[in-house]
Amino acid sequence: MNTETTAPTAPEKKEFWRWQENVWFDETKDWKTAKIVTCGIDVGSVSSQAVLVVDGELYGFNSMRTGNNSPDSATNALAGIMDKCGMKQEDIHFVVGTGYGRVNVPFADKAITEIACHARGANYMGGNGVRTILDMGGQDCKAIHCDEKGKVTNFLMNDKCAAGTGRGMEVISDLMQIPIAELGPRSFDIDSDVEAVSSVCVVFAKSEALGLLKAGYTKNKVIAAYCQAMAERVVSLLERIGVEEGFFITGGIAKNPGVVKRIEKLLGIKAMETKVDSQIAGALGAALFGYTLASKKAAAAAAA
Amino acid sequence: MITAGIDMGSRSVKVVLLEELDVNGAPQLKYGVKKAYIMMPGDMDQDVAAEKAYDEALAEAGLKREDVSAVFATGAGRKQVAFAKEGVTEMTAGAKGAVFMYPAARTVVDVGAEEGRGMKTDAEGKAIDFAGNEKCAAGAGSFAEAMSRALQMSLKEFGEASLQSDKSIPMNAQCTVFAESEVVSLIHSSTPKNDIAKAVLDAVASRVCAMVRRVGIEGEVVLIGGMVHNAGFVSSLKNAMGVDTISLPDMPEYISALGCAMIAAERQH
Amino acid sequence: MIANYGYKDGSGEYYISIDTDKCIDCAAERACLTACPKQMFEIIEDDYDDQVAWIKKPNCRTLAYDCADCKPSSGYTSLPCITACTPGAIKHSW
Ligand code: SF4
Ligand code: SF4
Numbered sequence: 268m269n270t271e272t273t274a275p276t277a278p279e280k281k282e283f284w285r286w287q288e289n290v291w292f293d294e295t296k297d298w299k300t301a302k303i304v305t306c307g308i309d310v311g312s313v314s315s316q317a318v319l320v321v322d323g324e325l326y327g328f329n330s331m332r333t334g335n336n337s338p339d340s341a342t343n344a345l346a347g348i349m350d351k352c353g354m355k356q357e358d359i360h361f362v363v364g365t366g367y368g369r370v371n372v373p374f375a376d377k378a379i380t381e382i383a384c385h386a387r388g389a390n391y392m393g394g395n396g397v398r399t400i401l402d403m404g405g406q407d408c409k410a411i412h413c414d415e416k417g418k419v420t421n422f423l424m425n426d427k428c429a430a431g432t433g434r435g436m437e438v439i440s441d442l443m444q445i446p447i448a449e450l451g452p453r454s455f456d457i458d459s460d461v462e463a464v465s466s467v468c469v470v471f472a473k474s475e476a477l478g479l480l481k482a483g484y485t486k487n488k489v490i491a492a493y494c495q496a497m498a499e500r501v502v503s504l505l506e507r508i509g510v511e512e513g514f515f516i517t518g519g520i521a522k523n524p525g526v527v528k529r530i531e532k533l534l535g536i537k538a539m540e541t542k543v544d545s546q547i548a549g550a551l552g553a554a555l556f557g558y559t560l561a562s563k564k565a566a567a568a569a570a571a
Numbered sequence: 572m573i574t575a576g577i578d579m580g581s582r583s584v585k586v587v588l589l590e591e592l593d594v595n596g597a598p599q600l601k602y603g604v605k606k607a608y609i610m611m612p613g614d615m616d617q618d619v620a621a622e623k624a625y626d627e628a629l630a631e632a633g634l635k636r637e638d639v640s641a642v643f644a645t646g647a648g649r650k651q652v653a654f655a656k657e658g659v660t661e662m663t664a665g666a667k668g669a670v671f672m673y674p675a676a677r678t679v680v681d682v683g684a685e686e687g688r689g690m691k692t693d694a695e696g697k698a699i700d701f702a703g704n705e706k707c708a709a710g711a712g713s714f715a716e717a718m719s720r721a722l723q724m725s726l727k728e729f730g731e732a733s734l735q736s737d738k739s740i741p742m743n744a745q746c747t748v749f750a751e752s753e754v755v756s757l758i759h760s761s762t763p764k765n766d767i768a769k770a771v772l773d774a775v776a777s778r779v780c781a782m783v784r785r786v787g788i789e790g791e792v793v794l795i796g797g798m799v800h801n802a803g804f805v806s807s808l809k810n811a812m813g814v815d816t817i818s819l820p821d822m823p824e825y826i827s828a829l830g831c832a833m834i835a836a837e838r839q840h
Numbered sequence: 841m842i843a844n845y846g847y848k849d850g851s852g853e854y855y856i857s858i859d860t861d862k863c864i865d866c867a868a869e870r871a872c873l874t875a876c877p878k879q880m881f882e883i884i885e886d887d888y889d890d891q892v893a894w895i896k897k898p899n900c901r902t903l904a905y906d907c908a909d910c911k912p913s914s915g916y917t918s919l920p921c922i923t924a925c926t927p928g929a930i931k932h933s934w
Contacts, residue, residue: 379887380887382887383887383888406749418841418888419841419887420841420842421841421842421843421844422841422842422843422844423844423845423846423855424844424900425847425848426847426900426901427745427746427847427849427900427901427902428707428745428746428847428848428849428850429746429747429748429749430849430850434748434749435748438748466706466850467706467849467850468706468707468708468747468849468850469708469746469747469748470708470713470717470747470748471685471706471708471850478614481614500848503848503853504848507844507853507855507933508842508844556887700913700914701913702908702913703851704851704904705850705851706850706851707849707850707851708850709849710851743898745849745901745902746849777905778905781904781905781906781908781909782905782908784908784909785908785909785911785912785913786912786913786914787912787914
């Protein structure tokens, strides 16, 4: 617990992002003096996040792998952060569930789609200049355009096709016998530029990749060709919703420079940097929605 | 006159050497197949593979290149056949070949490993319309192949297994990659293999069928392409299309090469 | 808001977009619900508490096949859904 912190220090100097444990909370704030504490829970296919918001400000988060059982994932994610800051579930005024498993957050007061939550969260993390949001998850890909308030103005989702999803990257990682995390760096470790594999379909791209290997391409070059195809595919989705400056990337792919840098190059726009892991955007947005809803409820109660 | 049709698929090269005969008034006897030859090029470059397959087919037929009046090519890799005089689309070639085999055929369904499509044809075997589902492996035979691998069965066994099932389990995944995980979880939940096989083949059949409906189902229906060998798929397709019979040519892989060689012959007159 | 429902795969891009601003105060008495022979449309309350139409979830992965009957390859001049939606909220990408 963390009640007697002194004056807030500049966030840059603090250890804002502890990747190993993936649990963080703002030691400069005290939730006990807050009027409204809300929580957002994003249960994704690969990872689940719980975010706490006090009086409309980010307070803490926990990010972990999704287990086989979505309700457990939601409970565990929340327990992980509550334990850290000495909070109990009854201290939380409003819980919003989001993500693919949002219906599996048994204690949620409301479920909101990940589209709206990502936009709201990105708007908070990246500021009101955020317009274009890309979320590339394990099994889907979302492109969102939003206004200065973080309200969605245009969106699309693709969860039919494995191309352009984390799953598509897993396939090449398996094929090459190279861990996912190494794909990005390796894709830039090549002596000359390569063209993208021509097939969009992961199945056909896989055979194409094999063909390239047999034709004497190095593994790195094949990975580069595959990453380029991924990037082109994602860009084509983004173009449908209209790309504008203020580009924010969330989801697992944000950690794969092999795809991200290529997307930036194709768009001619750099993605915004964030101090906090952008993976929490959905859960953060959910918690912020929770804050709005809880405030409304409080105001209505006060008026009555 | 002898002509050649070469069908350059992504996995195999098919060559048909066709002889035009002088028979009055019997169109079915107008052509005789001198040789039908298939080769799996493996890692070979397509242009080299085309040369090799053609030479081997000629050698087996006891012919020389100069004996052949015209070589036409079809298939996705038809542009790689440098020595072909002309190229024709798979639709044009497939419809021609199918109507030659079954003169009453007006609807031709072509399902190979990598593509599924429907064609509407006239009595001359001229393709009037077509609708395809190309470049997505979920709409063709390779979807079934990937799933049969997950069940550790050959595609043929897979088809036979599906015939043993009378259940229809819907598959949620519409993508080959995602469907593999779905099949694995079906296996884990002890769903009988027969039922899984049927679910998979039903899924491919319904996708192919939707494409065929775009051209309309009329007259005799002929299925060509590698999936003809899969009895389970044929039965699923009949169901999906709501037809009692689908004609299945003996050498379904060669129909396009045959049609191609016929077109080559016709264009020499 | 423009809500795009559907997908893009190797074979093409299949999205039905619904302009929710035009859809909220539907002037066509939700005609899309009955016009679509596959009954793919449904009225939901979206994240901003508006009552709007969307495409049912399972159809979002099978649009190319679902709409095949309405889109013969010989060509067509109108689609039931677009015709029924007089406010012009519905668009197809293919
Ligand atoms: S194109 Fe390939 S990866 Fe995409 S849905 Fe089809 S089978 Fe899956
Ligand atoms: S095109 Fe036909 S099937 Fe498709 S949404 Fe419109 S009415 Fe429904």
